Amino acid sequence: MDLQRFFRNLRLLVHFSTQPPPGDPPSQVGQSLLDLHGLGLRSPSSFMPPKSSPPIETFISLVERDICCFHRDLHQGNFHFYSNMSPAEKLALEQLSADKTLMVKAADKGGAIVIMDRTDYLEEAYKQLNDPDVYKVTSHNPLNSIAQKIRTLLEFHEQEGTIDNRLRTFLVKTDPITPIFYLLPKIHKQLFKPPGRPIVALTDSILSPPAIVLEKILTPLVKATSSFILDTNNFLELIMSLGTIPSSSFLVTWDVSSLYTSITHEKGILAVDRLLSEAGTHIKLRRFCTDLLNLVLRENYFMFEDTFYIQQQGTAMGSHVAPPYDIAYMSSFEKDFVYIHPLFQAHSRIWRRYIDDIFCIWDGPIDSLILFDKHLNNVWPELKFSLRYNLDRISFLDTLVCKRMVVGYLLTYSRNPPIETVSCTTTAATLPPLKMPSPNHNFNG
Secondary structure: OHHHHHHHHHHHHHHHOOOOOOOOOOOOOOOOOEOOOOOOOOOOOOOOOOOOOHHHHHHHHHHHHHHHHHHHHHHOOOOOOOOOOOHHHHHHHHHHHHOOOEEEEEOOOOOOEEEEEHHHHHHHHHHHHOOOOOEEEEOOOOHHHHHHHHHHHHHHHHHOOOEOHHHHHHHOOOOOOOOEEEEEEOOOOOOOOOOEEEEEEOOOOOOHHHHHHHHHHHHHHHOOOOOEOOOHHHHHHHHHOOOOOOOOOEEEEEEEOOHHHOOOHHHHHHHHHHHHHHOOOOHHHHHHHHHHHHHHHHOOEEEEOOEEEEEOOOOOEOEOOHHHHHHHHHHHHHHHHOOOOHHHHHHEEEEEEEOOEEEEEEOOOHHHHHHHHHHHHHHOOOOOEEEEEEOOEEEEOOEEEEEOOEOOEOEEEEOOOOEEEEEOOOOHHHOOOOOOOOOOOOEEO
8 A cells, every 4th residue: 555655646746846736716706705726725636647757657667566476485494584673672572552541642852752640541531531510421422423513504605605515525534543542641840740741633623624725724823923933043032132131130931831622612712703803814714713623622533442532621632723723722822911011021031931831021120020820820721821930941842941141142043952051141251161962973063
């Protein structure tokens, strides 16, 4: 199967190097407000390109011949294989794989492999799933009812001229899979019986195409919000542009606890509608987005241990729309409760956020920072902010931000991890000797 996909891709490259892709032409201008072509999406294609290139066909036939020869020699025992594992290692791996009392999962951060007791894993999972504010058990598979709601919604908006037929077809998933709930152990917070980050595997589920379309619509809008951070490189560029920071300024971070499962559907949908409205989005398109988002949020179902659940609050990590949805929600929160606050206006030098991780430089006394933190935690009961601050250095994302003077130059180097940014704020005389990175580190001066 892998070979046939490879051969098809080769033929597609040759065929489309001179011809446009097959399929229906994009909607005419004015026919609908939103179409598949305008979103940069396309429906899955079963088009089989013709065998039109002799060089490519010769290459394919040679590969097929070599594979047939390999299979023949393999079955005749002409190959001798040598294991890169000792017999003891192979036995240990087999026993580990067969042990049903253990769970093997990727760590939430750091790329480690976590082997934990299955009882502890299930205890943490049910601890989260038994929260009645976030999840509820449903006695049946809701797939058919969700599919009918999607068809009804899309039929209405196609008749309204909001979407075209090709986009409607894309949004209806044929042969969807059942979403599965699992946890990623947070061993960076607790090594034994670690808490878990809830993930719902939504790829190829009934709600996957609507989430993809919503992501395409919302992502450009949330990137324009005032506190948006794209990634670590974007954050480093921001830090490098700050210039001199007073020695009395605090480096501050906030983390929003369990943001993905804390957003009430009503507030989240209002925040997205506000984002669309401020961007000047057509009223029909705004209604389509909020209708589709309402369905994605309220009908988000999954299975865990043969039981079906519905998520009643927040959005599932694993959904395409989750990051822009959460950013839109936090952006609306900032406009209403952060930017207009007197303490923020008096003391905040910079405020930037990566989804639920906030970086701030606070030019004010510690009492004012504590008071502002209390304000953040008293606005909405579902939002809880964890405050960290330091005069000299602080970790944010995968970086370590420090205040230092290094012979008048601003230096940045990567240790992987962490990345350290050294900014010009104190005198060189007060510093210990700077240990330069070893030659195998990426150093920019």
